[in-house]
Amino acid sequence: MATILYARVSTAEQTLDHQRTQAEAAGFRFDHVLSDHGVSGVSTRLAERPEGRRLFDLLRSGDTLVVRWINRLGRNYDDITETIREFMRRGVIIRTVISNLTFDGATKDPMQRAVRDALIAFMAASAQAEAEATKEAQRAGIEHAKANGEYRGRKPSFNRKQLATVQNLIGQSVSVIARESGLSRQTVYRIQSDPVAAAAALTTWESSPG
Structure with missing residues (x-):
């Protein structure tokens, strides 16, 4: 057992x-x-x-x-x-x-x-009610931020150095890249699927106050 x-x-x-x-x-x-x-x-x-x-x-x-x-x-x-x-x-x-x-x-x-x-x-x-309440609160927060010109999207879970590491190790296995960058495999996959969007998200957060 x-x-x-x-x-x-x-x-x-x-x-x-x-x-x-x-x-x-x-x-x-x-x-x-x-x-x-x-x-x-x-x-x-x-x-x-x-x-x-x-x-x-x-x-x-x-x-x-x-x-x-x-x-x-x-x-x-x-x-x-x-x-x-x-x-x-x-x-x-x-x-x-x-x-x-x-x-x-x-x-x-x-x-x-x-x-x-x-x-x-x-x-x-x-469990379902909690998830729905959280989603609704997030939606309301996003709408408020958009109305005030403050919405930047979700904060990236990686920094500029980690993004560069992922890009420099193209061709290596995801496991190797994850280990070298200190990121999760899921984040590595997300960056690899759209590196332009990943870089743009970082730029948005780096150039915005707060």
Whole structure:
């Protein structure tokens, strides 16, 4: 029986190390650690993510899946609830680092099952509502900034030196470039796909006050 930590890192401010350290501090120990980087929990279902697909392949009856919180599995109500039900049907135990919650499909008592399912539904709904509220706040902020001529787009997650490193290492593997530049693979891919836009974004932020 294996214990697997799954982490989803969707922004530059989040890190796998933080999620793993927090889980280990809570007493968890892992046989495998899987993580998806730069992936939205709203638009990309768990089964559609590279390591999410691997998670479905790895988990067996008796295994334990550990996540920092349910929103690491996703930010979509249907995806979260269907995923947890599928894992429980397989005999997988799901545990959260925050609040130390346990979801076990082996529960037979109808009242315990009702409470468990209600909690799952509430947490899934909260994850989606939080994502939608954040998106709406961002949209409102962008519209306000545009109206005042202050909008510069999202701040680049790389600096001029890192951009130059990526450009100078064209032809090398993405893993090598990521290691040499100190950037994530996702950021390297984004720069490589449109280097002109990447340079323009840096120029916009460098030339604007604040």
